[in-house]
Amino acid sequence: MTLNDEIQALTKAFTGLGVDEISFVTMGRKWKPEERQSFRKANPDFFPEDERHFERCDLEKYIKRLEQEFMRFKEVIVLWTLHPWERDARMAKEAIENGPEAYAVLVEIACSRSSEELLGARKAYHSLFDQSIEEDASLNIEGPERKLLVALVSAYRYEGSSMVKEDEAKYDANAIKNADKNKLLEDDEIVRILATRSKRHIHEVYKQYKLNNNKTLDEDLAAAPILQETVQCLCSPEKYYAKVLNESLKDGADEKIRKALNRVIVTRADADMKNIIDEFQTKYRVALSEKIKNTARGSYKDFLLNLVARGN
Amino acid sequence: MATLITPPHFSAVEDAEALRNAFKGWGTDEKAIVGILGHRNAVQRKQIREAYDQLFQEDLVKRLESDLSGHFERAVYRWILDPADRDAVLANVALRKSEYDFKVLIELSCVLSPEEFLAVKRAYQFRYKHSLEEDVASHNQGDLRKLLVALVGVYRYNGEEINAKLANSEADILHEAIKKKDFNSDEVIRILSTRSKAQLNATFNRYREEHKLSITKDLLGESAVSEFQKALHATVRCINDPHKYYAKLLRDGIKKIGTDEDTLTRVIETRAEKDLKHIKEVYYKKNSVSLDDAVSKEISGDYKALLLALIGKQD
Numbered sequence: 329m330t331l332n333d334e335i336q337a338l339t340k341a342f343t344g345l346g347v348d349e350i351s352f353v354t355m356g357r358k359w360k361p362e363e364r365q366s367f368r369k370a371n372p373d374f375f376p377e378d379e380r381h382f383e384r385c386d387l388e389k390y391i392k393r394l395e396q397e398f399m400r401f402k403e404v405i406v407l408w409t410l411h412p413w414e415r416d417a418r419m420a421k422e423a424i425e426n427g428p429e430a431y432a433v434l435v436e437i438a439c440s441r442s443s444e445e446l447l448g449a450r451k452a453y454h455s456l457f458d459q460s461i462e463e464d465a466s467l468n469i470e471g472p473e474r475k476l477l478v479a480l481v482s483a484y485r486y487e488g489s490s491m492v493k494e495d496e497a498k499y500d501a502n503a504i505k506n507a508d509k510n511k512l513l514e515d516d517e518i519v520r521i522l523a524t525r526s527k528r529h530i531h532e533v534y535k536q537y538k539l540n541n542n543k544t545l546d547e548d549l550a551a552a553p554i555l556q557e558t559v560q561c562l563c564s565p566e567k568y569y570a571k572v573l574n575e576s577l578k579d580g581a582d583e584k585i586r587k588a589l590n591r592v593i594v595t596r597a598d599a600d601m602k603n604i605i606d607e608f609q610t611k612y613r614v615a616l617s618e619k620i621k622n623t624a625r626g627s628y629k630d631f632l633l634n635l636v637a638r639g640n
Numbered sequence: 641m642a643t644l645i646t647p648p649h650f651s652a653v654e655d656a657e658a659l660r661n662a663f664k665g666w667g668t669d670e671k672a673i674v675g676i677l678g679h680r681n682a683v684q685r686k687q688i689r690e691a692y693d694q695l696f697q698e699d700l701v702k703r704l705e706s707d708l709s710g711h712f713e714r715a716v717y718r719w720i721l722d723p724a725d726r727d728a729v730l731a732n733v734a735l736r737k738s739e740y741d742f743k744v745l746i747e748l749s750c751v752l753s754p755e756e757f758l759a760v761k762r763a764y765q766f767r768y769k770h771s772l773e774e775d776v777a778s779h780n781q782g783d784l785r786k787l788l789v790a791l792v793g794v795y796r797y798n799g800e801e802i803n804a805k806l807a808n809s810e811a812d813i814l815h816e817a818i819k820k821k822d823f824n825s826d827e828v829i830r831i832l833s834t835r836s837k838a839q840l841n842a843t844f845n846r847y848r849e850e851h852k853l854s855i856t857k858d859l860l861g862e863s864a865v866s867e868f869q870k871a872l873h874a875t876v877r878c879i880n881d882p883h884k885y886y887a888k889l890l891r892d893g894i895k896k897i898g899t900d901e902d903t904l905t906r907v908i909e910t911r912a913e914k915d916l917k918h919i920k921e922v923y924y925k926k927n928s929v930s931l932d933d934a935v936s937k938e939i940s941g942d943y944k945a946l947l948l949a950l951i952g953k954q955d
Contacts, residue, residue: 458797458799460795460797483771483773486771488766520789523773524774526770
C-alpha cells in the first residue's frame with residue numbers, strides 16, 4: 329500500500345460507522361512523523377491550517393468524532409447484553425423523553441413485539457422507573473399522538489389461533505375508511521382498532537380494506553405518518569425495518585437516524601431478521617450485509633455482521 | 641378476611657364421589673352440593689374437578705350445568721371456576737347484558753392487584769379468543785369507552801411510593817375539572833387510569849384536606865348524575881374504599897333480587913375468599929342488619945343456601 333492509500337484507509341477508519349481499530353494500530357507501528365503530518369494535511373476538516381500554516385487539531389471535533397464512533401461498538405454491546413424487557417423499557421423511556429421525533433420507537437416496541445414481550449417491557453418499566461409506562465406516556469406525550477401512543481403501549485393483544493371473523497374485519501375497515509381525514513390521529517375508531525385488535529385481525533382488516541377500496545390502508549393513512557408506521561409494524565414489520573435500516577446506512581444520515589441501526593439489528597436479530605434481509609435485498613437490490621460492510625468499520629462492523637448472520 | 645369456612649379434613653376423591661351421588665337417581669341433591677362446594681376453597685375445588693374427571697370421565701362443570709337450573713345453577717357454575725376464569729366470565733356477561741353493567745370492569749381494574757388483573761385478562765383471552773380490551777372497546781362508545789378502555793388496559797405500578805407534590809397538583813387538577821363539570825377531561829381519565837393505587841389514595845386524601853369535601857361526594861354533586869359520573873365515582877370508590885363500595889352493591893343487589901342476582905352472586909363469590917368479612921362489617925354499620933339476616937330474609941331456595949354457606953353463616 330502506498331502512503332496515500334494508507335492515509336485514505338486511516339481516514340476511512342473513523343469516518344464511517346464505528347472505528348477500524350486495526351488501521352490505527354498499524355499507524356502506531358509504521359508511521360514516521362512526516363507520514364503522520366501527511367495524514368493531518370489530508371484531513372483539513374479535523375486539522376485546519378491556521379495563519380501560521382500550523383495544522384492544529386480541531387480537538388473538539390476530532391475527539392467528538394472519535395468518541396462517537398468508538399461509542400457505537402460500546403452501545404451495541406450494551407444493547408445486546410441487556411434483558412430484552414429492560415432494553416425495550418429503556419428505549420421507551422428515552423423515546424418518551426425525546427419527543428415526537430422519537431415516537432416511532434414507541435410504535436416499534438408496542439407493535440412488533442409479542443404480547444408477552446410487551447408485557448415484560450411494562451414490568452421492567454415498573455422496576456426501572458417506579459412507575460408504569462402508561463403514567464409516564466400519558467403525562468409526558470403531548471400533542472395529537474398521545475391517545476394512540478398511550479393506547480398502543482397498553483395493549484395486550486389476543487395471540488391465539490382462532491379464526492378471524494371476516495365481517496368484523498369488514499366493519500373495522502369501513503370504520504377506518506369513514507374517519508375524518510383531517511383528524512385521523514384522534515379518531516376513536518382508528519385508535520380502537522389499531523390498539524386493541526389482534527394482529528391477525530388487523531391483517532384481515534388490511535386485506536378487506538384493499539379489496540373494497542383501491543388503495544391500501546397504509547397509503548390512505550399517509551396524512552398521519554405515525555399511523556402508517558403503526559399499520560406497517562403490525563402488518564409487515566420486515567418492510568418497515570428494511571426501510572429504517574436503509575435510512576440509517578445512508579451517507580450523511582444524521583446521528584438520530586444512525587442510532588436506528590443498532591436498535592433494529594439488536595432487537596430483530598433473533599426475531600424476524602431473515603425476513604428483513606430478504607426484504608432489504610428485494611427492495612434495494614443489495615444485501616444488507618454488503619451495505620453494512622461498506623458503511624461500518626472495525627469491530628463494530630464485525631459485530632453487526634455477526635448479528636445479521638443469525639438470521640441466515 | 642375471608643368468610644369461607646373449609647373443614648379441617650379434605651379429600652378430593654371423597655368429595656367427587658359424594659357429588660356423584662348427589663346427581664344420581666331422580667332429581668339432584670342440591671343440599672349436598674352446597675354442603676360440599678360451599679365449603680371448599682379455590683385450590684380444593686380445582687382438585688375436586690380433577691378427581692371427578694379421573695374417576696368418572698366426566699366434566700363436573702358440565703354436569704352441574706345440565707343438572708341444575710336458574711339462579712342456583714349460575715351461582716354454582718361461577719363458584720366452581722378458578723377465580724381468574726370466573727372474573728373473565730363475569731366481565732363477558734356484563735358486556736353482553738342488555739342493561740350494561742360497566743362496574744364489573746371497573747372493579748377488575750381497581751380492586752384487583754395488577755397481577756391478579758393480568759391473570760383475568762389471560763383467562764379472558766383463553767376463553768373468548770378476544771382480548772378484554774378489544775371487547776370493551778367495541779362494546780362501548782364515547783366517553784365511557786375512553787375511560788373503560790384505559791382502565792382495562794392499564795398495568796398499574798404496584799409500589800407503595802408516593803410523590804406528595806404530584807398528589808397536590810393532581811388533586812387540584814381533579815378538583816378543577818369536577819368544579820367545571822368537565823368530567824370527561826383527558827386529565828381526569830389520565831390520572832384515574834394510570835396512576836398507582838398508592839399514589840391515587842394520596843391524591844384523594846390531599847383532595848379532602850384541601851377542599852373539605854371528599855372527591856366522591858364532589859363527583860356526585862347535587863343535580864342529576866350522568867352514567868359517566870357514576871363510572872368515575874365507582875372508580876374512585878374501588879380504589880379508595882372497596883369495602884364500602886361492595887357493601888353498597890350488596891344492599892342494592894338484595895333489594896333487586898328477582899331482577900338482578902348477578903351483582904349479589906358476583907360480590908359474594910369474588911370476595912368470599914378475600915375480604916367479605918370486612919365488607920360484612922361495613923354492611924352492618926350501614927344497614928343495621930347483618931348480611932346473613934338480609935340474605936336469609938330476602939332470598940330463598942338453594943341459591944340462598946349457597947350464598948349463606950359462602951358468607952360464613954354457621955348452622
